[in-house]
Structure formats: C-alpha cells, structure tokens
Amino acid sequence: MGLLSQFGHLDIDWNLSPEHAVTMYLEWGNNNWHAEYPPVRSKADYSTYFVVDMWGEKPVVRLVRRNSEAAEELVTLQLPNRLANKLLEEYGDLKCIMEPTKEIKAWLRKELGHD
Known part of the structure; x- marks a missing residue:
C-alpha cells in the first residue's frame, strides 16, 4: 500500500x-461567478489538489488543501525517475510550481487507488 492511499x-x-x-x-x-471556478464564499470553502514543485534539485509532487486562510501540504512525494526526467527534459532548470501533467495525474490516480 502506497503513501498516497491514506x-x-x-x-x-x-x-x-x-x-x-x-x-x-x-x-x-478577481474571478467571475460564471467561471469554471467561482469565488469562494467563506473560510469553510476548501479545495484539495496536486501541484508539481520544480524549485528543488528534482521535481516533487505535493498534495495541497487550501482555503482562504491557509494552504496545508498534506504530503510530498518524489516522482518516479521516468516522470521526473521527462519534466526536466521539457522544462530544464525552470523554477516554478505547476499543474501535474496528464502522465503524472495518471500515476497519482494509481497511487491513490483510483485507477
């Protein structure tokens, strides 16, 4: 059972x-009520999502839970070498926080047991 299964x-x-x-x-x-993501209404509104952190020596994935007051990192995972290397080939030494690629999302779903 993987770390993400919890x-x-x-x-x-x-x-x-x-x-x-x-x-x-x-x-x-700053966003429209008719947009895909309308504005939050209260501190009780939360979202849980993944980001890829490219600031370190190797890219990592973080599971984040956010509301209007704070962002909590629930877990940080090393990417498998094949996924990390592909990101590094494509983006080089770019330092950023980005949305996971389709391949990374597929890996995360599998790790979560959602496949």
Missing part, C-alpha cells in the same frame, strides 16, 4: 491549477 477518500480537484487556486483563494473578487 488520502484516497479525499475529493481531489484534478483540474485545479495553482493559478486557479490563487485566483479563487487569494484574490477574492
């Missing part, structure tokens, strides 16, 4: 990018 019960937003999360939770009023 989070398999969470409602993960697979389409929430770091940019959308900032718009929703940190820049209230």
Whole structure:
C-alpha cells in the first residue's frame, strides 16, 4: 500500500491549477461567478489538489488543501525517475510550481487507488 492511499477518500480537484487556486483563494473578487471556478464564499470553502514543485534539485509532487486562510501540504512525494526526467527534459532548470501533467495525474490516480 502506497503513501498516497491514506488520502484516497479525499475529493481531489484534478483540474485545479495553482493559478486557479490563487485566483479563487487569494484574490477574492478577481474571478467571475460564471467561471469554471467561482469565488469562494467563506473560510469553510476548501479545495484539495496536486501541484508539481520544480524549485528543488528534482521535481516533487505535493498534495495541497487550501482555503482562504491557509494552504496545508498534506504530503510530498518524489516522482518516479521516468516522470521526473521527462519534466526536466521539457522544462530544464525552470523554477516554478505547476499543474501535474496528464502522465503524472495518471500515476497519482494509481497511487491513490483510483485507477
């Protein structure tokens, strides 16, 4: 059983990018009520999503739970070498936080037991 299996019960937003999360939770009023992600209404509104962190020597994946007050990192995972190397080939030494690729999402779903 993998480390992620303990989070398999969470409602993960697979389409929430770091940019959308900032718009929703940190820049209230910056998005439209008719958008895919309308503004949050209270501190009780949470989202749970994955990000890829490219700031370190090797990319890692973080599971984040966020509301308007804080972002909590639930777990940080090393990517399998094949996925990490593919990211490094494509993005080089770019330092960023980004949405997981389709391949990384497929790996995460498998690790969560959602496949």
